[in-house]
Amino acid sequence: MRLRGRKGIRENLEEQTDLVVLDPRSYKGQWSKLFGNDHPIYVEFGMGKGQFISRMSHRYPEINFIGIDMYDELIRRASEKARDIWEPEGVTTPPNLKLALANIEYAEEVFAEGELERIYLNFSDPWPKSKHARRRLTHPRFLEKYRMLLNPLGEIHQKTDSRSLFEFSLNAFADFGLQMTNISLDLHAGGINEEHVMTEYETKFVGQGIQIHRCEAIVGADALERYKASRLDKYRM
Template identity: 65%
Template sequence: MRLRGRKGIREDIESQKELVVLNAKDHKGKWAELFGNNNPIHAELGMGKGRFISEMSKKYPNVNFIGVDMYDELIRKASEKAKAAHSNSQEETDQDAPLSIPNLKLMLFNIEHIEEAFEEGELERVYLNFSDPWPKKKHARRRLTHPGFVTKYQQILNSNGEIHLKTDSQSLFEFSLNSFADMGLRMRNISLNLHVDGIHPDHVMTEYETKFAGQGMNIHRCEVVIGEAALAAHLEQLNQPKPES
């Protein structure tokens, strides 16, 4: 995918040092230090224009979020989305002050080498939202749910680690479910039509999700339990007695 944007994009994102991270490898194992706290870190791999990660960072201030993409133009667009999402939450008395988004970073990076940006167990959750389906069989290894990528996610996720996947592509969803199953991973909350009963008001939508759901297309979703603590909590919940109807 090639993106054409206005001149000065690189200079624009380079000037946003509080929000944009261009030297991700330098922060490997030190992301908590960069955020200034030990809150859980969630990363969206392939964030596109950044609506989802921006809204999530606003909705959950006690979680640190990192939006990852490899294109300068998408980092710039995501920075605009982030500022728009958070600007209305700034007090009127601070309107002239620089906008601060302490729990959000936008990372310019190639996901193919994601293990070079995060230390083992540094993330709590990975979001894969409407990733490129790479429909040709010869490109299967490029799919972000291929075992080659999932193995890397397993490495950088902690004991509470999970992968949350959403896609409009039936073929990618089928491939992903088989990929997770072949790796012996536990899945939950599998949905073939996430919004069949309408869009829940608490659900944070991506740009693609809004578009496709509006066209009546099915949105597929599942959660993959990776970490030992997350798996133990899931199994304990399954063993809870069901309330009598």
């Protein structure tokens, strides 16, 4: 289903009720029902044009994905990307993907406590001036929200090209008492891993030779137990 054309953006989005959610607050606590199953829900906060979340939904059918952005035009672009990715298989409605118009400032009005299993923060705006630190998506005031929204297996996965945002984030995760793992200062140093799903910004930065930083922060108690068990196995080897 191609929806490019003469229509206004809002009209276009309103027609895509199978994929686009314009009133995400009405699904608080009801996202599993919307997907029609109880698979884990992974969310990208600030998905932009949606390459990452669409490819992830295609690659991992047993996970439900939600891409969030606050701009209509980006939701429209992401909807085109999603349909392009699924179209070759004759799938018109990606079964495990929703694209939602929302401001992350109000994430707790969109998701219920423990409703999410993973939050992706990919190339979030770095807000380099210290007077804007509160707007960074890894500021403790956001981490507080994420902790509430994530379930016992909950994790936050961050990628960024911004060294200052990365430093800030690592410190915020540590101050918040979160276990960090899989920290990389130059994710693609050894070459591009085909298994790695790239975002639009990542594709652009990698093409320019810019280093990508990555980190996982473990939030949920069960995720922490799982992590500890895996570490013990690793060092036993």
